Amino acid sequence: MLSANIRKFCFGAVMAVLAGPSLADLPVETVAVATTPPANRYRLYLSDMVISHFIDGKLLILDGESFKVLGNVSLGLTGHATLSPDRSEILVSTAYFTKLNRGERIAELDVYDATTLKLKAEISVPSKHAQSMPYRGAVRTSADGRFVFLQNATPATSVSIVDRVAGKFVTEVPTPGCWMIYPAQSVPNRFATLCGDGTMLTITLDAEGKPADRKKSAKFFDADEDALFVAGEQTGDNYTFLTFKGNVQVVNVAGEQAVAEKPWPLLTAADLKAGWRPGGYQPLALQEKSGRLYATMHPKGKEGSHKDPAKEIWGFDLATKKRVARVPGHHATVLAVTRGDEPKLYAVSTEKQTIAVFAASDKLKHLKTAGPFAETATQLDVQ
C-alpha cells in the first residue's frame, strides 16, 4: 500500500521520524549545509547590483573552470564586496532599510567567511556608503587586512575607516572631489584616491587608523580631455588604469604623494583613425606574471561611448607595449585575469550576462562562453 507512506509526511524533523533502519541499496542521507570546495586560482566573484531589484544585490561565487556556482552572498542595497588579503573573508559594504524601501537605514560592513559563506561580523558604520554600481575600489582592505576602507557618497565624498581587528568604525576621512580607494601594498596604513582635478590624493593613517597626512600628487590626467576609468589593476604599489581614449596610465601609490608614470598608448595611428577606444565597467585586466595587459575595445569611439561593450579584446605585451592578441569581444564590459601560472582571462557581458573564458597565452584562445549568470553584473574579481 503506497498510501501508507503518506501518513509519514510531516513538516519537521523528517530525519528523526523517517530515518529508520535502511533497507535501501542507496544509503540514507542527512541534509547538511555545504562549505565551498578549497579555492583554486580560478575562483570568480561576480558582483551584481540587480538593477531592477537593487535592494537585493548579489555576489555570485563561481568555479572559473567548471562554471559551477559555488555560492551566493547578499549584497543588500547597492552593496560592494572585496576580499581580505588572505582570501579568507568576503567584506561587504552595504545598507538595509528596516522595512525594505522605508524605515530606518542601517549601514554596516558585513564580514563573511569565504569558505562557509557564514556571516562572521556586522560592523556598524555611518550611513553614507556610496550607492553606486559595483566597482572595484568602492571597498578595499589595507595591505595587511587590518583596516577596511569604505567609499562614501552623500553625494559629498569621503572614506570610512573600519578597524577589522577591533571590529569597529574608526573615523571618516573627507575626500571631496575624489573617488575610489587604491591602497598601497608596502605601507599598510596608506591609500590613494583619484580626484576630478586630475590628481591622486594620498591619505596616510596613524596606528589607530586616523588620518595623519594627506597629500595630492601632481596633476597627471585631464578628466575633460581624457578621463581615467576608475577600475584599475593593482601590482604591488602600482595601479594601472586605462583612459577613455586608450592610453595606459600607471601610478605608484607607495609614497606620501602618488607618482604617475608617463602614459603610453594602446593605439597605433591606424587604430586611432578607426576610432578604437576601451569601453565598459572594468575594461582592463593585467596579468603580472606573463606581463600581459588586456582591454575591451570598440571602434568608432566618441564622447559618451566609454561604456560601450567590446567589439574586440586586445592583448598587449607590457614589456614591448605592443599588441600581441586581438580576438572578438563577446560584448564584454568587464575583464579579469587570474594570477600566477596558466592564466585565464574572463570577459563578462553586462548586456548578455555571459562570461567568455580564454586561455591567456600570447594568442588569446577562446575556451567557452558560459552563463547567463546574474542580472546586471559589472564587477568581477578573481581569487
Place this chain on the structure above:
Amino acid sequence: MLSANIRKFCFGAVMAVLAGPSLADLPVETVAVATTPPANRYRLYLSDMVISHFIDGKLLILDGESFKVLGNVSLGLTGHATLSPDRSEILVSTAYFTKLNRGERIAELDVYDATTLKLKAEISVPSKHAQSMPYRGAVRTSADGRFVFLQNATPATSVSIVDRVAGKFVTEVPTPGCWMIYPAQSVPNRFATLCGDGTMLTITLDAEGKPADRKKSAKFFDADEDALFVAGEQTGDNYTFLTFKGNVQVVNVAGEQAVAEKPWPLLTAADLKAGWRPGGYQPLALQEKSGRLYATMHPKGKEGSHKDPAKEIWGFDLATKKRVARVPGHHATVLAVTRGDEPKLYAVSTEKQTIAVFAASDKLKHLKTAGPFAETATQLDVQ
C-alpha cells in the same frame, strides 16, 4: 558660451536656483508628484511575487484600456493585496526583515491610498502571514470594510482579524486544514474558508471582531478526486469555483453554515474524452451583469496539469450552462473580467507576463495583447 551653463549644475534645489524669469517658449516646470487619474472600471491590479527576488514583490496598477502603468505599490516579502470595498484603499498583508534576509521579522497590514498610493497606515500583526504566491483570498476585507482578514500559515493555518477602523489587530482565529478567506456580503462579520476535508468552515465574529461562532458545511467536494481551485469569483454571498476536472461549484456563505449548490460541468462528453481541464492560478472569471463565466482550458489534462496554461479560453452562459465562446488561450493562467457594462476580459500569461484583452461579448473578441508586465504575476484584480 555653453560652458556658462555648467556652473549651474547643482545637487539640490534646482528649481529654486534655476527657475528665474522664463525666456523660453516652453514654460518652466516644477517637479511634482502625480496622483493616479480617476479610476474607471478598467483599472487593473496585477500582483507579482517576483520569485527571483521575492522579498521585493510588487503590485502593478494599470489602465486596462491604454495599458499605461498608473503606479506601483510594494508587496514586500510574499505580500498579498486587496482593495477596500469602496476602492479607496489598497491593503497589503506582508512582512519585512530589518536586514533584508535576516534580522527581526516585522509583519503588518499596510494601507495605501488608492489615488495617491501613499502609505496611510501600518498596522502591526502577528508574524504569521501566509508566505504564498499572490492569490485572491489571502487577504480580504469584511463587506463593510471594517475588518480585514489575513490568511496565516506557519504552516499551521489561521486567520488574523484586524479592525481597520480602530487600526489594530483584534485576534487570531485558528482554521486548521482550511485555506483562503471568503467574506459574506450580507453579513459583514462573517467569512468562510475552504477546508481540505471537502467542507467550508464559516466563522462569525462578534461586534469586536472576536469569533462568536464557527460551523462547518456539509462535505461538498473531494480534494483527492476533484479538488477546488481556491481562486473563486464573488457575486453577493455566492462564491463560484472551478474544480480541477472542470466542474462549476457555487457556494453560498450568507448563513452560519455555508451551503453548496449542485455542481455542473463545463465539459461535454466530447470535451471530457479530449481531456479538457481548467488550469492556472486564477482560472475562472465571472461577469455578473452579462451572466458569463470564462475559464482557462487545456486538453489532455491529467493529475498535475492543474497549473498548465490555457490552450483555449472558453465562455459560458450561466443561464443555459452552455458554452458560447471558444478562443485561443494566449497561455493564460489568470483571468479577470470587469464589472458592469461593456465588460473586458483580461488573460494573463504567467510564463510570458503578457496580458491579452478581449471584448467580453458573447463571442470573445481579442482586442490586443500588451506587456510583458511584471515578472511572475499570478493574481489580477479589477476595479
Place this chain on the structure above:
Amino acid sequence: MKWFDDFFEGGTRRAAQSISRRSAISRIGKLLVGTAFLLPVLPFDRVGKAVAASKDKHDDDTTCEYWRYCALDGFLCTCCGGSISACPPGTEVSKVTWVGTCHNPNDGKDYLISYNDCCGAVTCGRCGCNYNIGERPGYRMGVHNDINWCMANSSNTYHCTVAAIVGLGES
C-alpha cells in the same frame, strides 16, 4: 515546536489520513506529494514531464528530470553551490519539509525522498523546476507548493531545494 503539535492536532492530520485512504496519488503508482516551493520560474510547461523524462537525464542532478526530483518545485541546490543532499554554503536547512517517493530507474526501487528548502540567503534563481502531480491548494497544506517552506525559519528567504534519500519507499 508549538505549531507542530497544533498542526497535527488540527485538521491536517485528518486531511492526511483522508489523502491516504483514497488518493489521486495512489492511482499514479507513485507517491508524489508536496513539492518544494512556489511556482516555477520558467518554463511553466515543464509540468508532468517527469514521467516521460529522457533516460539520460535521470542521472544528472542538475536537471529537472533527475529521478529524485519527481515531487520537487523550486530551484535546484545542485545549481546553487549545494549538492543533492546539502544546502549551499551560508544557508540553513528549512525547519519544515515534506516527502515524496520517487522511482530510481537504476535499481528499479522506490525511495522516500525528503525535500528541504535551504533558507536565509538571497534567492538562488537557477534551475527552476516544477512538478504539480499530487499538488493541492493550501487547504491540503502538506501537498501545497505555492508557498514558501522557509516560512518557519528565522530567516524566510528561500534559496533552493535539496532532495535527500530518507529510506526505501514502501510498496
Place this chain on the structure above:
Amino acid sequence: MKWFDDFFEGGTRRAAQSISRRSAISRIGKLLVGTAFLLPVLPFDRVGKAVAASKDKHDDDTTCEYWRYCALDGFLCTCCGGSISACPPGTEVSKVTWVGTCHNPNDGKDYLISYNDCCGAVTCGRCGCNYNIGERPGYRMGVHNDINWCMANSSNTYHCTVAAIVGLGES
C-alpha cells in the same frame, strides 16, 4: 542640509568650474551633463543614439529618443505612472539632482533640463534609457551616472527619472 554646504565648499565646486573651463561637453555643442542614474537595463548599446534619433520619436516622451532625455540614464517616469515632470504616485522627488541642456527640434532652442530621480517606491524597471555623453567617473560626481541619486532621500529606493524644463539653455 549639512552635506550640501560641505559639498560645495569641498572639491566639487572646483571640479565643476574645471569642467566649465574646458569641457569635452562644450565640444559637442550641447550641454549633456550628468544623466540620472546607474547603468541601463537593456539594451546597453543604445548609447549615443540620441544624436541620430529618428525624428518621429523626438516627441514621444515614453521613448529614450524624446528630446528632453539627452542626458538621462534611468527608467522613464512616463512609463511608471508619472509624467515628464511629475514623479509617479507614492514616490518622492529626489533631494539631489543635476541638469543637462537638450535641443528641442520643434522650436530649435536649447532648454535647461532638470533630471530628478523619483524615490521611495520599488524600482519601476520599465523603459530603461542610457546616455553617457559627458558622463565621468565619480571623481566628477556631478556628471557621474553609475550612482543612485536617491541617495540623500529618507528612502533610497530608486523608482524612475523625470526631465523638467527649468529654463532656456544659454548659447
